[in-house]
Amino acid sequence: LDEKKVTVVFVLGGPGSGKGTQCANIVQHFGFTHLSAGDLLRAEIKSGSENGTMIQNMINEGKIVPSEVTIKLLQRAMRESGNNKFLIDGFPRNEENRAAFEAVTKIEPEFVLFFDCSEEEMERRLLSRNQGREDDNIETIRKRFKVFLESSLPVVEYYNVKGKVRKIDAAKPIEEVFEAVKAIFTSKDE
Ligand code: UP5
Ligand code: MG
Numbered sequence: 001l002d003e004k005k006v007t008v009v010f011v012l013g014g015p016g017s018g019k020g021t022q023c024a025n026i027v028q029h030f031g032f033t034h035l036s037a038g039d040l041l042r043a044e045i046k047s048g049s050e051n052g053t054m055i056q057n058m059i060n061e062g063k064i065v066p067s068e069v070t071i072k073l074l075q076r077a078m079r080e081s082g083n084n085k086f087l088i089d090g091f092p093r094n095e096e097n098r099a100a101f102e103a104v105t106k107i108e109p110e111f112v113l114f115f116d117c118s119e120e121e122m123e124r125r126l127l128s129r130n131q132g133r134e135d136d137n138i139e140t141i142r143k144r145f146k147v148f149l150e151s152s153l154p155v156v157e158y159y160n161v162k163g164k165v166r167k168i169d170a171a172k173p174i175e176e177v178f179e180a181v182k183a184i185f186t187s188k189d190e
Pocket of ligand 2: 020
């Protein structure tokens with residue numbers, strides 16, 4: 001994987017802000033490969049890997065899995081994709097994730113999409129998602145919100161200082177959010 005020819009966009013936002021939903025739309029219009037760090041970790045649990053139990057315990061507590069685990073999964077998925085444009089969804093989640101990814105891959109994100117949404121709305125969405133995610137219960141959701149505020153928002157702020165954050169009002173209906181997303185990806189191509 002040649003880091004000089006790779007384009008990465010980090011897609012960040014609180015639990016239930018719509019990262020996965022919008023990434024699916026971006027893939028169809030702009031030719032990116034969508035890599036959800038959470039999805040990769042859940043697949044790792046299912047595969048019966050030696051880290052599976054540890055990952056499962058962390059997810060059920062809303063805690064952040066050590067970066068070396070997540071970065072290995074991301075790197076493998078990038079290599080296997082055959083693409084060179086990636087949406088990395090739900091990563092980096094803390095300062096350690098961010099610094100380790102940069103050190104290991106030498107990749108700097110092109111920009112950071114940040115989905116801004118109130119906790120009330122995110123909670124409503126997660127409680128009605130019904131996709132069988134074990135972390136979609138009110139106790140774990142509260143823990144996920146706390147970790148997001150304490151550990152993940154500082155990463156958004158780090159990139160904001162660098163002028164890399166594209167903030168989107170994610171409380172609007174899905175179609176309206178995607179209009180705002182599209183405008184960002186289109187202006188980037190000009
Ligand atoms: N929905 C979406 N957009 C909507 C809109 N505009 N209006 C109304 N409804 C909308 O959406 C959530 C729900 O809302 C869906 O039902 C959708 O239809 C609806 P979704 O697109 O799934 O939101 P998303 O932001 O992707 O929510 P998700 O729950 O996936 O976010 P999290 O960040 O909580 O979950 P993730 O999978 O990234 O991580 C899970 C856990 O894995 C973490 O808590 C952590 O323990 C672990 N993890 C790590 O340790 N390290 C990592 O790097 C990544 C994850
Ligand atoms: Mg998601």
